[in-house]
Amino acid sequence: MNRSVMTAEPIQEARAVPGLDFTAIHERYADFVWRTLQRLGVRPMDLEDSLQDVFVVVHRKLPSFDGSSQVTTWLFAICLRVAAAHRRRAHLRREQATDTLESSAPADPQANPERLAMRGEARARLDLVLDALALEKRAVLVMFEIEGLSAPVIASTIGVPVATVYSRLASARDDFTKALARFNKRQMRRSVDV
């Protein structure tokens, strides 16, 4: 994974701009919100609604946003709450992590179908294991391990010290390993039952 390329993601100029209005925030940060919601596990089918939810909150809270923190930090906190609500609703609906971004991504025509199927299955498992993580940890893990963002960039994005990013990352790896073990155990129990 080319980390230097990935750090060039549009998370730069995150400092609050005086007089920034709602339309400007939408224009500038809609993509950031969109990506953050995915990192926090919002399913593709719910992404547009969640994006709308985030900007409804932004619209309501913008007058009280004093610019003391970065806009991305503020938006990340809103995304966290919206994603948490989405996760609760998903659990209520007993949704399974079966709809991955595969649906929105163009399929590689030269890829081996069997390999594609295996990759799809692996992605579904990854989503299930990530769903077991706390949202903050999940976001750090996804940004660092999957998207290849550097710790300082992550720290700047979510508004925490770099050390916190590392400690969250270590904790997230731990939780991920345990969640994967639980998942495998469940799978084995099911296969034995069958």
Next chain:
Amino acid sequence: MSDMRPWLEAGAESEIAELLRAGRPAEPLGDAARERSRRRLQTLEQPRRRAIRLEALPAAATVLLWVQHAALGAGLGVVVAVTAAAPRLIRRFSEPSAPANSVRAPQKAPGLAPPRNRESPPRARASEGSVSSAPLPSASVAAFPDPSTESDDFALEFRLLERAKSQLERDPEGALRTLRSHRADFANGKLALEREFLTVATLVRLERLVEARAYANSLRARAPGNLYDARLRKLLGDPTDVP
């Protein structure tokens, strides 16, 4: 911990590595989704823009209200000032008619001439009392023009008779004195007939019926068929003319 390397590089378990490799970076926001989001959010912005426009309204409304109240206050002030000044103005404009009335001035007893500003002359005070509850009809007196707008003589006459009327029930003797005073000052005054009628009524009240009838006959003789005829008959209890 600052040298923390990605899990894949640090040698993750094969299964974990497989899962992480299957993961894909977050997809960027597509143009279509961005446009849809922009359109949906416009519905949020419209009420806010309207609200911003409406925020300016209270200030303008307050100024308008203030101007309106100021104008109303000024208008009321003008009305009050005009109302207060009206009697003085009317009196001033009615002064040119005074010489015509002053022809009768010699008839007045000396010393009875009221001052120009007669707000509280001794005679006038008596007229401030309530109208007598005497059985005499008051329509004729009440129908007189406002004494404040008439000449001084007429006002005096009017007040004297009003005083006599108010005395009629409780002090008929005093009423007679007042009527005599009127006769002395205004023998041929504008209200002479009213005075004669009140004299008859006072005499009736004093049960001096002979004198009352005499006065009544005198009044009828002086002004035959006058408006007091019916009232005199009623007062004296005469269904027909008194011989």
